[in-house]
Amino acid sequence: xxxxxxxxxxxxxxxxxxxxxxxxxxxxxxxxxxxxxxxxxxxxxxxxxxxxxxxxxxxxxxxxxxxxxxxxxxxxxxxxxxxxxxxxxxxxxxxxxxxxxxxxxxxxxxxxxxxxxxxxxxxxxxxxxxxxxxxxxxxxxxxxxxxxxxxxxxxxxxxxxxxxxxxxxxxxxxxxxxxxxxxxxxxxxxxxxxxxxxxxxxxxxxxxxxxxxxxxxxxxxxxxxxxxxxxxxxxxxxxxxxxxxxx
Numbered sequence: 167x168x169x170x171x172x173x174x175x176x177x178x179x180x181x182x183x184x185x186x187x188x189x190x191x192x193x194x195x196x197x198x199x200x201x202x203x204x205x206x207x208x209x210x211x212x213x214x215x216x217x218x219x220x221x222x223x224x225x226x227x228x229x230x231x232x233x234x235x236x237x238x239x240x241x242x243x244x245x246x247x248x249x250x251x252x253x254x255x256x257x258x259x260x261x262x263x264x265x266x267x268x269x270x271x272x273x274x275x276x277x278x279x280x281x282x283x284x285x286x287x288x289x290x291x292x293x294x295x296x297x298x299x300x301x302x303x304x305x306x307x308x309x310x311x312x313x314x315x316x317x318x319x320x321x322x323x324x325x326x327x328x329x330x331x332x333x334x335x336x337x338x339x340x341x342x343x344x345x346x347x348x349x350x351x352x353x354x355x356x357x358x359x360x361x362x363x364x365x366x367x368x369x370x371x372x373x374x375x376x377x378x379x380x381x382x383x384x385x386x387x388x389x390x391x392x393x394x395x396x397x398x399x400x401x402x403x404x405x406x407x408x409x410x411x412x413x
Contacts, residue, residue, distance in 0.1 A: 173262035174269075181266040184239065187232050188270075195225030195274040199281045216369045218282035218289050219296070223303065223341060223365055225274025230307035231331050233267040233314070257397060261312055268307040275300060295375075299367030302382055306360035309386060310335075313393035341365045360385035 182188050199221035206212045240263065282289040292300070314331065336342055338355045339362035356362040363372070363382035372378040 170258060170262060173259070174265050177263055178266040178269060181236065181270060187229075187236070187267070190232060191225045191229035191271050191274050192277060194228035195221050195277050196281060198224040199278055199285075203285055203287075212287060215290060217287060218278040219275075219368055220341070221278035221281065222275035222300075223368060224336075225278065226268070226271035226303060227307060227336060227361065229271025229274065230268040230311055233264045233311035234331065236263060236267055257394075260397065261308075264311045265308055267311055268304055271307065272300070272304060293370075295370065296368050299364055299369075302364040302367060303361065306364050306382070306386060306389075309360070309389045309393055312397065313389050335359065335361060338362075339365055356381045357384050358388060360389065 199218060202217045202220060203212075206214055206217060279289050338352065339359050340352045340356070341361070352362075360382050363378045363385070366372040366378050367382075
């Protein structure tokens with residue numbers, strides 16, 4: 167465990183040295199907060215306590231999607247083959263490489279709170295349920311990153327696909343709102359996409375806490391199994407195709 171934490175710490179330090187990875191959650195959090203603020207000001211809804219929380223969720227997930235870019239970044243540096251070919255194991259090495267994307271995204275919540283305070287919204291502190299929701303959101307982002315990272319190992323243009331992951335999963339989670347004609351469809355994704363119940367815990371929009379927890383656990387089990395079994399096959403496939411190295 168200590169060795170794994172040391173690897174994560176090493177990758178986090180490398181992660182924040184990249185200006186793109188560093189500024190993306192900061193830029194996304196502030197811009198999404200300002201967008202909500204303008205909309206709330208125009209509609210007289212500045213008393214909405216979730217404005218800064220939604221910005222925090224948005225920023226964390228924006229950072230999590232850079233897992234695609236971090237794999238591509240290591241490939242272009244020529245270090246991906248060394249990271250994955252060691253005595254620690256492919257899955258452990260890949261997890262240590264991907265965790266910084268979601269972990270650094272946690273900065274979005276204090277940043278969003280600061281934006282709300284500067285804007286005069288008087289943001290309240292976080293309750294136990296909201297803190298648990300942030301932890302659940304972080305864990306779900308880590309598992310989703312690990313599940314989809316294998317596909318990025320197979321591709322030399324992984325960073326191109328970041329936007330294809332970012333917005334669609336937010337839409338399916340219902341975080342950006344749910345049209346009435348899609349409610350039945352999106353309700354099914356709440357059992358498959360742990361981002362959805364985790365966001366509900368943070369925004370306190372859940373009606374039945376036990377149901378939200380059940381949905382979250384189900385989604386985590388599904389994606390955890392996908393991450394474990396699929397990544398093994400994809401990594402073997404990547405070696406056979408020679409996609410681990412830059413050449």
